[in-house]
Amino acid sequence: MLKRLLAITTLIIIGYWLAQGLAGVPFGQDRMLVGKYYLEHVVEQTGAVNAVTAVVVNYRGFDTLGEVTVLFIASTGVGALLWSRKKRRTARTEGSIVLTTGTRLLAPFVMLFGVYIFIHGHLTPGGGFPGGATIATAFLLLYMAFVTYEIPHRAFEKIEGAVGMTYVIVGLIGLAIGGYFLYDWIWQTWGWGHDNIGRLFSGGFIPIIYTIIGIKVGTELSGIIDNMIKEEVSK
Amino acid sequence: MISVYYFGAISLILIGLYAVLVKKNVLKMLIGLSIMETGVNLLLVSIGYISGRSAPILSEGIGPNQAVDPIPQALVLTAIVIGVATTAMALSVAIILYGKYGTLNVEEIRRLRG
Amino acid sequence: MNCMSCIEYIIVGVMIASAVLAVEWRDLLAAAVGMAAVSLFASLLFFMLQAPDVAMTEAAIGAALSGAVFIFAIKRTQRYETEEEEKPGWWVRW
Numbered sequence: 001m002l003k004r005l006l007a008i009t010t011l012i013i014i015g016y017w018l019a020q021g022l023a024g025v026p027f028g029q030d031r032m033l034v035g036k037y038y039l040e041h042v043v044e045q046t047g048a049v050n051a052v053t054a055v056v057v058n059y060r061g062f063d064t065l066g067e068v069t070v071l072f073i074a075s076t077g078v079g080a081l082l083w084s085r086k087k088r089r090t091a092r093t094e095g096s097i098v099l100t101t102g103t104r105l106l107a108p109f110v111m112l113f114g115v116y117i118f119i120h121g122h123l124t125p126g127g128g129f130p131g132g133a134t135i136a137t138a139f140l141l142l143y144m145a146f147v148t149y150e151i152p153h154r155a156f157e158k159i160e161g162a163v164g165m166t167y168v169i170v171g172l173i174g175l176a177i178g179g180y181f182l183y184d185w186i187w188q189t190w191g192w193g194h195d196n197i198g199r200l201f202s203g204g205f206i207p208i209i210y211t212i213i214g215i216k217v218g219t220e221l222s223g224i225i226d227n228m229i230k231e232e233v234s235k
Numbered sequence: 236m237i238s239v240y241y242f243g244a245i246s247l248i249l250i251g252l253y254a255v256l257v258k259k260n261v262l263k264m265l266i267g268l269s270i271m272e273t274g275v276n277l278l279l280v281s282i283g284y285i286s287g288r289s290a291p292i293l294s295e296g297i298g299p300n301q302a303v304d305p306i307p308q309a310l311v312l313t314a315i316v317i318g319v320a321t322t323a324m325a326l327s328v329a330i331i332l333y334g335k336y337g338t339l340n341v342e343e344i345r346r347l348r349g
Numbered sequence: 350m351n352c353m354s355c356i357e358y359i360i361v362g363v364m365i366a367s368a369v370l371a372v373e374w375r376d377l378l379a380a381a382v383g384m385a386a387v388s389l390f391a392s393l394l395f396f397m398l399q400a401p402d403v404a405m406t407e408a409a410i411g412a413a414l415s416g417a418v419f420i421f422a423i424k425r426t427q428r429y430e431t432e433e434e435e436k437p438g439w440w441v442r443w
Binding site: 050052053117125126127129130133134136137140221224225228229231 | 400401402404405406409410413414417418421422425
């Protein structure tokens, strides 16, 4: 009881403090500084129409490489913590006929939609992170519907490693050509796609990087699902 | 007068903090952490909003002066994905705790230590 | 214009209500579903704040994958939050 009272007092103090701080930041007013520069120069500097994508992949690409590394470490950590010698799926009830038929029909289209999201990341809302999550959702659907389904582990591990290496290689090519890591060599040096801004073949290396991120996020989240759903069998 | 978005974000942060401070179940604490994370994301995006402007996708009719701030959205976009991965890692630690102690109550785990 | 702000108030209210329920329910499975509902309403709010990228990510991850991961963890541990102290009523417990 005392603990709850203390907690509620703390919460009231913190809430008052947050509200006081936010009273100096009025809602809905223009206070862009760096964002204004990005919005004015995004099309000529990166070729992407979607400014959020340009900020994530191009202006702050090194940051995104760090985020992908954190994701990889978390996925590896789940695998290492839940590791055991005998692991298999323990589900006993089969999926109902609605679930299995619907999954057979829908899973390829869900994956196709995920691929669409991350290839068109520089034109439409979305990008590699939601696209990869959509692909992982398709694998979750497969796991739910079929009691013996498992992802192809070896292929997934190889794809994950190769794709992560490709990200670094793209950055290193930029270092060799333009002088800094993750320099946009396709857009700035080669100048591809300057005349069709707003169509698919534009945006420099943004579609390539976002395809890499999408595949990486999809395989890693599928790996997390696989590790969480399989249990140790004790005999 | 505070905006309704700020009010919702602050409420989510406080509710999540209440769960982390008071509840004894580890999974309930992690649910509180997830709610807190959603609240922080909502706060960041609502700070970047400018009233009367549209999404930062520069198509025809939407120039640089008619778009909201793209930077908070870019930060939040990556933070959500990292959040679910770290939550999964914390949940696997909770599964190991349950396998070792047979309970998820933090006070019992503290008593059984050693 | 008035109706638009009405929708905002309703969504924020439902979101806070589902957050309170997610924290207060003893059944952890129901609490995980409440947490997914919080994410879903938050993604609606992101869409209203002109952030479609964030809205898509939150809907795909917060509402689907996060809830699924919690449900797997509950399946491997226990479903109900045990509380050994006796509870005379919710008003005292709170």
